[in-house]
Amino acid sequence: MTKSELSQYYYLQREIERHNDRIAELMAKAGYQSPSMSGIPGSGAVSDKVSRYASEIADIMSERRRLIDRSWKELAKIQRYILGISDSLTRQIFDLRYAECKTWQQIANAVGGGNTADNVRMIHNNYLIRH
Numbered sequence: 001m002t003k004s005e006l007s008q009y010y011y012l013q014r015e016i017e018r019h020n021d022r023i024a025e026l027m028a029k030a031g032y033q034s035p036s037m038s039g040i041p042g043s044g045a046v047s048d049k050v051s052r053y054a055s056e057i058a059d060i061m062s063e064r065r066r067l068i069d070r071s072w073k074e075l076a077k078i079q080r081y082i083l084g085i086s087d088s089l090t091r092q093i094f095d096l097r098y099a100e101c102k103t104w105q106q107i108a109n110a111v112g113g114g115n116t117a118d119n120v121r122m123i124h125n126n127y128l129i130r131h
Contacts, residue, residue, distance in 0.1 A: 001081045003128055006098045009078055012071040013101055019064040026053045026060070075099060089113075090127050093120050 030053035078098050085091040092111050096102040102110065104117035111120060 001078075006078060006081070006094075009071055009074040009098060010101045012067055012074060016064055016067050016071065019060050019067065023057055023060050023064070026057050029053055030057070085127070087127075090123055093124050094127075097124065 030050050079095075082091055082094045082099065085094060089111060093107055096107045096110055097104075104121045107120045108115045108117045
């Protein structure tokens with residue numbers, strides 16, 4: 001598996017987060033909007049921004065669902081790959097990096113043993129070069 005393939009889950013998670021933020025923003029806007037009517041019968045001057053937001057929210061939620069489904073598939077592929085790594089430390093590094101989306105410093109802290117961020121990154125990179 002390439003680094004690019006391994007990174008897909010991370011980028012899908014970021015994309016899902018952006019969709020979540022956009023949905024929250026639109027829901028907040030929709031919550032503060034109310035239909036306004038001119039009060040003149042038959043004028044047709046009804047502004048229903050809530051329904052416009054609801055439609056956009058539904059579209060984004062549908063796309064988010066598709067991304068979530070894809071991310072689960074990517075995570076399963078990554079986990080199968082990681083399980084094939086024989087060295088425990090390297091397996092932990094890959095799991096923390098690609099399944100848990102941790103930074104190199106967070107990984108170094110998690111695996112301990114005096115490992116630095118640069119050290120775990122080099123273990124990772126050397127493994128990818130060899131395999």
